[in-house]
Amino acid sequence: MAASKTSESSSRVISTKPPIGCALLLMDLFRSYLHQQRLPVTHQREAIAMSLFESEQQLSVDDLAELLRRRGEHVGKATIYRTLSLLVEADLARELDFGEGFKRYEHQAGEARYDHLICTNCGRVERFTRPAVDDLQDEIAAELGFFVQSRRLEIYGLCGRCKAGEREIGEDVGVRPK
Numbered sequence: 001m002a003a004s005k006t007s008e009s010s011s012r013v014i015s016t017k018p019p020i021g022c023a024l025l026l027m028d029l030f031r032s033y034l035h036q037q038r039l040p041v042t043h044q045r046e047a048i049a050m051s052l053f054e055s056e057q058q059l060s061v062d063d064l065a066e067l068l069r070r071r072g073e074h075v076g077k078a079t080i081y082r083t084l085s086l087l088v089e090a091d092l093a094r095e096l097d098f099g100e101g102f103k104r105y106e107h108q109a110g111e112a113r114y115d116h117l118i119c120t121n122c123g124r125v126e127r128f129t130r131p132a133v134d135d136l137q138d139e140i141a142a143e144l145g146f147f148v149q150s151r152r153l154e155i156y157g158l159c160g161r162c163k164a165g166e167r168e169i170g171e172d173v174g175v176r177p178k
């Protein structure tokens, strides 16, 4: 069914492992947001949001278009962009820019704060949360008299597989430290 095409994103595995409860909760919040904004809850908006909510990965617009296509949903990229903007405004998604020349998006449930490790060789992204990092941030901010509004911690390097030589170094996916 899925025509295999070689592209940047196909070098990464796009999986959807659904933490279903969480996705459904986020979907309820999205519907409420749309009602609040007096915007229609369309099938396309729901399909786009659900694809993001069910994924534990940081997806580009191309990734989402591909996921939707595999589900038999034909949604234009402009619609995907607009829906992602709404999700970001609703605080249900976060926009990420790892200097790849395109943005990625991940769903965000509530207050959870994620930091990222980015492989400069294969483009793999791992997200993590560590209370110790939050504590350190608060400590530093207090020391310097800062009120923290947001944080972006991106660690660039080689993922385990690239480090072990399982992927050829220089298999370029265009990720560059900024």
Ligand SMILES: [Zn+2]
Pocket (backbone or CB within 6 Å): 119, 120, 121, 122, 123, 124, 158, 159, 160, 161, 162, 163, 167
């Ligand atoms: Zn890698």
